[in-house]
Amino acid sequence: xxxxxxxxxxxxxxxxxxxxxxxxxxxxxxxxxxxxxxxxxxxxxxxxxxxxxxxxxxxxxxxxxxxxxxxxxxxxxxxxxxxxxxxxxxxxxxxxxxxxxxxxxxxxxxxxxxxxxxxxxxxxxxxxxxxxxxxxxxxxxxxxxxxxxxxxxxxxxxxxxxxxxxxxxxxxxxxxxxxxxxxxxxxxxxxxxxxxxxxxxxxxxxxxxxxxxxxxxxxxxxxxxxxxxxxxxxxxxxxxxxxxxxxxxxxxxxxxxxxxxxxxxxxxxxxxxxxxxxxxxxxxxxxxxxxxxxxxxxxxxxxxxxxxxxxxxxxxxxxxxxxxxxxxxxxxxxxxxxxxxxxxxxxxxxxxxxxxxxxxxxxxxxxxxxxxxxxxxxxxxxxxxxxxxxxxxxxxxxxxxxxxxxxxxxxxxxxxxxxxxxxxxxxxxxxxxxxxxxxxxxxxxxxxxxxxxxxxxxxxxxxxxxxxxxxxxxxxxxxxxxxxxxxxxxxxxxxxxxxxxxxxxxxxxxxxx
Numbered sequence: 275x276x277x278x279x280x281x282x283x284x285x286x287x288x289x290x291x292x293x294x295x296x297x298x299x300x301x302x303x304x305x306x307x308x309x310x311x312x313x314x315x316x317x318x319x320x321x322x323x324x325x326x327x328x329x330x331x332x333x334x335x336x337x338x339x340x341x342x343x344x345x346x347x348x349x350x351x352x353x354x355x356x357x358x359x360x361x362x363x364x365x366x367x368x369x370x371x372x373x374x375x376x377x378x379x380x381x382x383x384x385x386x387x388x389x390x391x392x393x394x395x396x397x398x399x400x401x402x403x404x405x406x407x408x409x410x411x412x413x414x415x416x417x418x419x420x421x422x423x424x425x426x427x428x429x430x431x432x433x434x435x436x437x438x439x440x441x442x443x444x445x446x447x448x449x450x451x452x453x454x455x456x457x458x459x460x461x462x463x464x465x466x467x468x469x470x471x472x473x474x475x476x477x478x479x480x481x482x483x484x485x486x487x488x489x490x491x492x493x494x495x496x497x498x499x500x501x502x503x504x505x506x507x508x509x510x511x512x513x514x515x516x517x518x519x520x521x522x523x524x525x526x527x528x529x530x531x532x533x534x535x536x537x538x539x540x541x542x543x544x545x546x547x548x549x550x551x552x553x554x555x556x557x558x559x560x561x562x563x564x565x566x567x568x569x570x571x572x573x574x575x576x577x578x579x580x581x582x583x584x585x586x587x588x589x590x591x592x593x594x595x596x597x598x599x600x601x602x603x604x605x606x607x608x609x610x611x612x613x614x615x616x617x618x619x620x621x622x623x624x625x626x627x628x629x630x631x632x633x634x635x636x637x638x639x640x641x642x643x644x645x646x647x648x649x650x651x652x653x654x655x656x657x658x659x660x661x662x663x664x665x666x667x668x669x670x671x672x673x674x675x676x677x678x679x680x681x682x683x684x685x686x687x688x689x690x691x692x693x694x695x696x697x698x699x700x701x702x703x704x705x706x707x708x709x710x711x712x713x714x715x716x717x718x719x720x721x722x723x724x725x726x727x728x729x730x731x732x733x734x735x736x737x738x739x740x741x742x743x744x745x746x747x748x749x750x751x752x753x754x755x756x757x758x759x760x761x762x763x764x765x766x767x768x769x770x771x772x773x774x775x776x777x778x779x780x781x782x783x784x785x786x787x
Contacts, residue, residue, distance in 0.1 A: 276460035277314075278467075281323040283455055284310055288331055288427050292389055300424070309412050309428035311397070311444075314457035315491065317502025319467070320431040324393045328648055334381045334390030335648030338374055340408065341396045349407050349418045350375075369418030378426060384646045389425035398432035398444065409444075413451045459489035464503050469736045472597060474510035475590025476548040480541055481506070482586065483579050487537045499534040506532070513545075548583060557587050563711040570719045581725060588712050589732050589739075595705040596738035601657060602698040603745070606691075608661050612637075613691055617684060626683035630669035637662050664694065706746050709739075713750035730754045 275283070287310060293301045300307075312320050321337065328335035350369040357364050371379075374392070382388055400408050407417065412430065415422045422428065430452075435443075444452075461481060468478050481488050491500040509523075509531035516523050525542035532538040551557075555573060559565045573584055612633050619629040641658045668687055677683045716726055733739045733751060743751050 275455065275457060276463045277319045277323060277457050278460070278463040280312060280314075280320075280455050280457045281327060284312075284323065284429065285327050285331060287453065288327065288333070288391065291427055292333075292425060304415075304424050307427070308451060308453040309415075309430060311412075311449075311452040311454045312429065312431040312457060313434060313454060314431075315459060315489070315502075316433050317500075317504035318457060318459050318489070319464070319503055320457070321393070321395060322467075324391060324429060325648065325651070328391055329644075329651050329654070332387075333647075334378075334385055334387040335393065336374070336377045336381055336390065337393040337395065337648060338377075339395045340404075341399045349404075350420065369420065371420050372417040375417055375420050375422060378423060381646060381648070382423070385643045387647055388423070390647070391427045391429050392422060394428070394430045396432060397430035409448050412448055459503065461485050461488040464488065466735070468507075468510075469593065469738075471507070472593070473507060474513045475586050475593075476513065476545050477506050477510045478590070479548070479583050479586025480544045483544075483582055484537075484540065487540070490534055490537065492534060501532045501534045501537045544583075547580075548587070551580065551583050552587055555584050555587070557584075557591060560588065560715045561591060561708040561711055563707075563714065565715055570715070574719050582728075585716070585725065585729055585732075588716075589729070589736070592705070592709055592712060592733070593736050593738050595701070595708055596736070596742040599698070599701040599705045600738050600741050601653070601660075602694070602701050604657055605660055605664075606694055606698050608657070609664060609691055609694060612661070612665060613687060616687065620680040620684055623680075626677070626680055626687075627669055627672050630665055630672065634662055634665045634669065637665070702742070702746050705742055706748065709733075709742070709748050710750060713748070713754075717750070726754050 291300065291302055291307045295301055314320060324335060324337065350372040352367050352369055354365050355368040357366050374394075378390070378392060381390065394408075397408060397412075411417055411422075412428065415428060465478065465481070467473075487501060488506070489502055491498065491502075493499075509528065512527070512531070513523055523542075523545065525539055528542045528545070529535060529538040532541060555569055556565060560569070573581060576584075616626075616629050616633065620626060637658060641655065641662070644654070644658075668690055671690065672683055672686065675686060677686055712729075716729055720726055730751060733743065734755070742748075
């Protein structure tokens with residue numbers, strides 16, 4: 275199955291394992307709660323889905339790459355204990371709690387979460403001395419004489435032997451005690467993730483053109499060469515920061531992440547073209563509605579991959595604007611909830627500054643708990659930090675202005691909050707205007723051609739752009755979307771589009787400058 279299906283299956287498994295009867299007993303006894311064994315090629319997102327499952331279900335996550343551990347750190351250290359049997363005193367060997375199990379208890383203490391996921395990566399690459407202990411853990415959920423607490427799902431991940439020479443085969447006894455899920459790479463699924471994550475537009479549009487370059491592992495005379503989903507995502511992060519700093523990512527930089535030279539060279543060439551297209555097609559002018567007729571003529575006559583790249587540039591910019599608007603919308607909702615509580619506490623006679631300090635402290639603590647629980651979603655953390663910063667700013671302003679009573683304090687805070695609401699409205703107007711201008715430009719360039727169908731399809735699939743359209747509307751979108759009312763029509767048109775692209779680009783590398 276693909277990684278999205280695997281994520282859903284793990285979520286379902288976790289929910290089933292944590293389900294209880296009216297007496298508080300687990301419906302599936304812990305002894306029958308098999309560990310999940312996730313097997314698949316490296317870099318397809320096995321670790322990321324564990325983080326997502328933990329965040330979405332509200333449980334804790336403790337993650338370890340088990341190859342970093344020795345027998346002692348995983349199992350614990352032995353010590354001599356005195357026991358009495360039949361009137362005789364015997365010296366026996368006990369074990370201290372292992373570092374891994376101690377981390378589970380630490381998380382429970384710090385967060386108050388009693389249930390979660392213990393994720394052990396590279397489970398089939400452990401050292402020879404540790405291998406028996408890991409098999410025991412998968413079979414019995416114990417390290418030494420210490421047991422994993424109830425309510426914790428063991429999830430382990432490993433790579434098939436064709437990707438790692440040091441892997442160990444599991445015996446039948448172990449395999450008969452685990453729930454094995456085999457995953458494989460799937461670009462369509464990864465693209466959904468990329469849209470939501472805000473992966474760099476050059477990466478997404480390039481892989482749209484070169485889907486066979488998304489994931490490859492090849493054995494050559496120089497050794498193993500590869501391009502993985504993890505490599506593309508990490509490269510995307512670097513490209514975004516490089517652009518902010520005004521730095522250029524050349525072929526050598528790309529090759530540090532995409533370690534298959536011919537793909538790295540091809541993407542580096544495309545990246546240069548991507549930057550060139552932004553300039554020669556004046557993307558900023560398109561989005562502000564001030565493009566020139568020559569831009570329309572040039573794009574109309576361009577090769578198909580160039581058209582896709584320019585649409586990718588537009589979609590990337592539109593997605594970014596929609597994402598910022600959506601975040602501001604969520605921020606306003608959260609602040610409104612906080613200020614409703616602020617108003618209630620003022621009515622109860624509380625001090626305004628003290629109330630804001632309490633509200634800020636509660637949110638800081640919640641953010642800290644989420645981090646300790648392994649629920650490290652970057653977008654959620656950013657939103658939470660923005661809310662904290664604004665509430666703290668409100669408190670500082672109240673200290674400076676020192677209003678005479680709670681009514682004046684509430685009026686001041688309401689006015690400051692109104693600025694955030696207006697910012698939301700302003701961002702929405704700008705994002706919607708950019709969307710309207712993009713449609714107008716593409717209509718002028720392609721008429722009612724297949725390019726518009728593809729553009730509408732991508733807007734629909736993008737979580738932020740679809741949210742923007744649903745929330746604030748877009749006449750051009752709904753007009754063109756009538757052609758996509760039936761899935762069969764959508765599939766047929768997309769097949770025609772990519773068949774034309776394949777015919778045009780067969781055996782052709784990306785055009786060089």
